Amino acid sequence: MDLTLLYRGPLASCDYDCPYCPFAKRRDSTAQLRADRAALERFAQWAAARTEDHLSLLFTPWGEGLVRSWYRRTLVDLSRLPHIRRVAIQTNLSCRTDWLAGADRDTLALWCTYHPGQTPYDRFLTKCRDLTMRGIRFSVGVVGLPGHLDVARRLRADLPAHVYLWINAAEGHTYTDAEADRWTALDPLFPYSRHPHASAGLPCRTGVSVVSVDGDGTVRRCHFVRTPLGNLYDGSYLDALRPRPCPLAACDCHIGYVHLETLPLYDIFAGGVLERIPAPARAPRAERAL
Template sequence: MDLTVLYRGPLASCDYDCPYCPFAKRRDTPAQLRADRAALDRFTGWAADASQDRLSLLFTPWGEGLVRSWYRRALTDLSHLPHVARVAIQTNLSCRTEWTADADPAKLALWCTYHPGQTPYDRFLGKCRELAARGIRFSVGVVGLPGHLPHARRLRAALPPHVYLWVNAAEGHVYTDAEAARWTELDPLFPYSRAPHRSAGLPCRTGESVVSVDGGGTVRRCHFVRAELGNLYDGSYRRALGPRACPLAVCDCHIGYVHLESLPLYDVFAGGVLERIPARLPPVSAGVRA
């Protein structure tokens, strides 16, 4: 079967300290880092052995994974497995990019977020250009805060034309039509992010062909529904897989609502759901790329 797995281990440390980040950050102790490494190694071992399935894997750590050697190695190794269709990770791109030369560029993909004030603009842009030169699939995005707009415009103008720049609605921010229009000039798909999507009772691929896994192997339908389906490592989760409606009132995160069957996003992002790359780049306003 085709199975998409979102993995989030215990790693919570990050080299950035964004004030708008919804994730609770801590400084991981050496023991916590060892536990995270062991959990990731176990997951990677499961994925290597799960050749009965066609796997698509997205790593969504609470912290920054690619500054840790075990995440870089895991993505590299997984990219070479014949039954892995895609392996991707969410990252702030603070790490070096040389490691990607050892991965299969047809399988590896990065979901990169630019955080103004946390890293120099030229450094981030330079790494984007390095990825493009290496033929690595990646998208780039920003959080749609008012102060980020000039940075986002500058980045969109400098990025290679084939790189999609997405905009995430800032948590808790209500956008006026004028504000939303400015962000939509940069990212024509921003309207999907602008407000939470009603999801209660609607069909969703999570729990059927998409699951979430934590460091202990507990399987849930997604990161946002706490009910357990079973455990990855004893195979008990497989008996629980099947079509099911969403039990939550709304879904407001891209990694959740992209799987709603009531939205057309599997067509919009066909071939790039995990790394948030549209099948066809939406045209941006004429002056934005100038």
């Protein structure tokens, strides 16, 4: 079986204080961190044992995972297993990068976000350059707030040409056409993020070849549809894997709408869906982003 799993455990703490994030500077207790570590280790053991399957794994913690040793170790260990096709994580890249020396560079990838005002620009850029030197595949993104435009332009100029710079539409922000054009000049795929995608009744890969998993093993079709399909660890989710239309009116998050069958994003991001890296042969162009 080929299966993509988006894992989100109980971790909800972050070392940044972004004003647009509800988990900014939140601190998990020692007991909460222990619970998160145990849940992650259980998931990793399950994934390691599924040698008859081909798995692709994206870790989407509410907080920052890579400042925790158990996330770094898990990514390295899973990347070295032959049945794991991809292992990726969303990160603010505040952690050190030397741990990547033990990872399989063909399997591990990073989805990095730069948060202006939370870390010095040069420090973030130095880490991006280190990733490039190590041969780690990664994308870099910025939330498309008006005050972030200049630094996003600076990033695009300073990053290697092959590193995709994505722009997420800011939640609750309405863009004029002129504003959208400025962001699209940096990220030709920004129009996909600008407006929520009508999804009700449309076919989606979630619930078939893509599922989300929480810390206790509850499987759902995606992070945004709360109806459980079963549990990962007792296998009860397997009988529920089947095509079904999206029950929501709209989908406005990349980790959700990228799986809609009505959008061409699996072709655009072929080989890099989880880490948000377009295929080289399908470099994004503004006129293709509808």
